[in-house]
Amino acid sequence: MxxxxxxxxxxxxxxxxxxxxxxxxxxxxxxxxxxxxxxxxxxxxxxxxxxxxxxxxxxxxxxxxxxxxxxxxxxxxxxxxxxxxxxxxxxxxxxxxxxxxxxxxxxxxxxxxxxxxxxxxxxxxxxxxxxxxxxxxxxxxxxxxxxxxxxxxxxxxxxxxxxxxxxxxxxxxxxxTFSLPVKQVANGVVDAFIHVIEQYLTYPVNSPVQDRFAEGLLQTLIEQGPLALSQPDDYDVRANIMWAATMALNGLIGQGVPQDWSTHMIGHELTACYGLDHAQTLAIVLPALLQQQRRQKREKLLQYGRRVWQLQGTNEEHIIDQAIANTKAFFQQMGVPTQLADYDLSAAAIDTVVAKLVQHKMVKLGEHGDITPDVAQQILQQAM
Amino acid sequence: MxxxxxxxxxxxxxxxxxxxxxxxxxxxxxxxxxxxxxxxxxxxxxxxxxxxxxxxxxxxxxxxxxxxxxxxxxxxxxxxxxxxxxxxxxxxxxxxxxxxxxxxxxxxxxxxxxxxxxxxxxxxxxxxxxxxxxxxxxxxxxxxxxxxxxxxxxxxxxxxxxxxxxxxxxxxxxxxTFSLPVKQVANGVVDAFIHVIEQYLTYPVNSPVQDRFAEGLLQTLIEQGPLALSQPDDYDVRANIMWAATMALNGLIGQGVPQDWSTHMIGHELTACYGLDHAQTLAIVLPALLQQQRRQKREKLLQYGRRVWQLQGTNEEHIIDQAIANTKAFFQQMGVPTQLADYDLSAAAIDTVVAKLVQHKMVKLGEHGDITPDVAQQILQQAM
The missing domain is CATH 3.40.50.1970 (Rossmann fold)
Incomplete structure (x- = not known):
């Protein structure tokens, strides 16, 4: 730690x-x-x-x-x-x-x-x-x-x-929050989920309290998020999502551990250039980023798959694949699309976003500082 | 919640x-x-x-x-x-x-x-x-x-x-904390563990964030506590115990949920009357109290057994028995005795402690207020 x-x-x-x-x-x-x-x-x-x-x-x-x-x-x-x-x-x-x-x-x-x-x-x-x-x-x-x-x-x-x-x-x-439009509820759950991921899915530093708090928030959002859509008047569901979202970014779970935030930095440019909702951009960038960073994030991806998604077995590549696929499927279950094409954005948009990253000096993103503009480009291409 | x-x-x-x-x-x-x-x-x-x-x-x-x-x-x-x-x-x-x-x-x-x-x-x-x-x-x-x-x-x-x-x-x-006597390290781990239990092991109110945070702290203490005894100079182990103990009683995990604290109230009298260390009293009272309150705490005891101790199967009574036995064994593994007799205290001591509870108006303890002096007497007898 x-x-x-x-x-x-x-x-x-x-x-x-x-x-x-x-x-x-x-x-x-x-x-x-x-x-x-x-x-x-x-x-x-x-x-x-x-x-x-x-x-x-x-x-x-x-x-x-x-x-x-x-x-x-x-x-x-x-x-x-x-x-x-x-x-x-x-x-x-x-x-x-x-x-x-x-x-x-x-x-x-x-x-x-x-x-x-x-x-x-x-x-x-x-x-x-x-x-x-x-x-x-x-x-x-x-x-x-x-x-x-x-x-x-x-x-x-x-x-x-x-x-x-x-x-x-x-x-x-x-x-x-009972009267919120479905889209805002869904965006909120995805946003909170990715706030946790940014502080958790990096590399291990022997921090079991922070890890388990993060995993508890992720499991809560996975479990309660869809209920908020199907049972919009359930007080406990709304309360659990509200408390999880606050705990996701009040600073606590990120203490003493590495943090990523590259999904947010790339997502901010997508919002600024094309007006996508904040959570929409995150749902596009994160799965592709996890795939691109699967070597650097390997140990935490395995822990995430096993603890949050209860994936079992010894085939580690399969666990990582499945963890990323489940993450993507969760966003889709919440009604938040996960591809640039879902918003009619093409390769030209990728160039624009990457140019903005360069302009804003966002050229060494992620917990290792290895998400250069070239890597961001690859990530966005994977997210087409 | x-x-x-x-x-x-x-x-x-x-x-x-x-x-x-x-x-x-x-x-x-x-x-x-x-x-x-x-x-x-x-x-x-x-x-x-x-x-x-x-x-x-x-x-x-x-x-x-x-x-x-x-x-x-x-x-x-x-x-x-x-x-x-x-x-x-x-x-x-x-x-x-x-x-x-x-x-x-x-x-x-x-x-x-x-x-x-x-x-x-x-x-x-x-x-x-x-x-x-x-x-x-x-x-x-x-x-x-x-x-x-x-x-x-x-x-x-x-x-x-x-x-x-x-x-x-x-x-x-x-x-x-490297130079602490073994007894103080062990007492600290047991104390922090029971602080979490007092705020967690009551009855369910649909509070998954609080529950999972509590379970994460318990798992961390179970895993790191014995390491602090066997590897006293391991920085990460000491850091994880220190952070878990702070999080156990900074108020966070107890928000919005019922709390018990009867183990502490009974334990305080044992310390005041017989000079036992605070954690020593808790390690004596808690297992007996869980046994006595197994009906009232049934749902949470099952959750505790399954999530914290990874107990499996469909025999619910067995899961509860095993969860309590594991709790007791954990305290013993930390070198903290779990019976009154370990401190040469006899039935007369129980009468003294119960009389002190009455004197201090501690006559309706626990999350249901149903731990009367008679019940406290039964609990202490179980802890002989």
Missing amino acids: FNFSFQNPTKIIFGKEQIAALTNNIPPDSKVLLLYGAGSIKRNGVYQQVTAALSDFTWLEFSGIEPNPSFETLMQAADLVRREKIDFLLAVGGGSVIDGAKFIAAAAVFEGDAWQILAEGAKVTSAISLGCVLTLPATGTESNGNSVVTRYETQQKLAFSSPLVYPKFAILDPTV | FNFSFQNPTKIIFGKEQIAALTNNIPPDSKVLLLYGAGSIKRNGVYQQVTAALSDFTWLEFSGIEPNPSFETLMQAADLVRREKIDFLLAVGGGSVIDGAKFIAAAAVFEGDAWQILAEGAKVTSAISLGCVLTLPATGTESNGNSVVTRYETQQKLAFSSPLVYPKFAILDPTV
């Missing part, structure tokens, strides 16, 4: 009818900016619950944060924060709204051009406090310090991290 | 040569009180590393915190904190020193008789900040808000909890 330092200060408030708890978790006398997306929270009653809980506060709202939140939109919100002297951000939505809120929190008090936070890794030295009500389990952003923002004019999808943008609290009420 | 609220703010600093990191994790200009036990930290070099890292601070020390830390000793330290206007406590040791530091942190600023915190559950409304360097993986106290203190004059072993006494940081360097 590698050395590590880990701290996750977010308070998780989990369960039925917990949205009202936000009243007691926002500092008294705060001036609050409520942030949300396209307005689905008005149709499912979440907006009404949130605004009722805000009745003791002075608050404003800013809506229209996009899926893959845009730098341009977020900067408008940051201006509003400064202008109105907001001192607490309440993000209500999925990963995009919460990621957006984190960037707004940092950008509103950043001295200079806030684009530098994303483009140049400029250090975040202060941020407005934020809390969130999660409506879509997927990204884990509700209890980590990570944010991904897209600049549409330059087709750049870039990330930043800071301990200062961890939500102070995250309210996770599984009942609010 | 039940509703829950979870927050764990402790920063974990894990790995080789991490003690020096305390310099940057204690607030600058703090006046520090270094707390430790009988002085083993002077023999294994930890004291020297800690004091070197404290060179930029004004600091005092208070030693002699006992195993099962005594109210009387801790109140002397609390007086010193007040007298010297200490503003940071640094606990260096195992569970007893850290538990003791938490009580000192609360008692030093408590208005009135600090015994009320333990005896009457008086609310802790402020506390001195504390951090810790853990030298003995076992109790999980390094990243939770719990503390157990013993008043020797009345043979009372009582607990309190407060979010205000979570350590700000916990430094976990597995190399400092």
Whole structure:
């Protein structure tokens, strides 16, 4: 196991009818900016619950944060924060709204051009406090310090991290996910699954706690994911997916172990160039990447096959083949396609994506830094 | 899954040569009180590393915190904190020193008789900040808000909890555990194992994430515990036990699920009355308790047997018998006896312990509240 330092200060408030708890978790006398997306929270009653809980506060709202939140939109919100002297951000939505809120929190008090936070890794030295009500389990952003923002004019999808943008609290009420569109539920399960894989399926460093936690999350998502599609009103299923998705990327399972994240880096370019959903890109890239990296990931692929998929026997190549095939079949079972051709993307798209990787200096990806642009090209060709 | 609220703010600093990191994790200009036990930290070099890292601070020390830390000793330290206007406590040791530091942190600023915190559950409304360097993986106290203190004059072993006494940081360097006596290593593994069992082996509430995390910790302790005895200088083994013990009682695996803790409550009385080590009492009580509660815990006992011990077949009674027998054999393999008679305790001791449970109002223990004094008597008789 590698050395590590880990701290996750977010308070998780989990369960039925917990949205009202936000009243007691926002500092008294705060001036609050409520942030949300396209307005689905008005149709499912979440907006009404949130605004009722805000009745003791002075608050404003800013809506229209996009899926893959845009730098341009977020900067408008940051201006509003400064202008109105907001001192607490309440993000209500999925990963995009919460990621957006984190960037707004940092950008509103950043001295200079806030684009530098994303483009140049400029250090975040202060941020407005934020809390969130999660409506879509997927990204884990509700209890980590990570944010991904897209600049549409330059087709750049870039990330930043800071301990200062961890939500102070995250309210996770599984009942609010009952009304999610099937596609979003499926994307969320696939996204969470691949977050675990990125921190688990690398090479062994003798870390049985981290490994078994990761395997437990994967098994839970494999078992509960399809149930969320077939039994959309089952509270326990929704709760288990919600908790698994949070645990998948709150930092815990990745402590002390190597991490990959190449599937995400390649996937981000696919989203930025062709507008595919984040999870859709991951479901395309991962199976092909595991196939291409089967030598480097051999020991963990075998462990994954045996423990997560209960594959037996002594034919190791067969176990690896089957583990990758099962992974792909799981994404398809969730209704998420796994080939570029499913989105009518051709060889030209591969060249475009690889060129973007080069442009963004993503030329040594993966836990060994051996996924060069050439290798990324091979992976995407396998994913045609 | 039940509703829950979870927050764990402790920063974990894990790995080789991490003690020096305390310099940057204690607030600058703090006046520090270094707390430790009988002085083993002077023999294994930890004291020297800690004091070197404290060179930029004004600091005092208070030693002699006992195993099962005594109210009387801790109140002397609390007086010193007040007298010297200490503003940071640094606990260096195992569970007893850290538990003791938490009580000192609360008692030093408590208005009135600090015994009320333990005896009457008086609310802790402020506390001195504390951090810790853990030298003995076992109790999980390094990243939770719990503390157990013993008043020797009345043979009372009582607990309190407060979010205000979570350590700000916990430094976990597995190399400092190389020199631990075998008995302490074994006790630590058994203690951590039973912490997991108390939060896992109850009744099912459809919580696969919590269950699989618990099972992963149990499997890790079963696999790594004996290796710590046979290969005492193996860094990875020590690291895995240390991380498992922290995860066993940092609150995470117990969220949203029923909890038992009756083994601990009965065990505390055994320690208070007869001076047995904490883990020794647990190893005696648990197997007998599982046997006595096999009907109530049936579903989870089967899951435990199948998943943790890989027991197969359709004879459910046999699986439960074998799961309990394996648990007992594991404690014995770690060198921790599992019968009262191993400590020359007789039927009279059982009466004494049960009378203490009654005196401390511990009359409805367990996840169903059905472990009455009569049932506790039966359990202890089974453990003769």
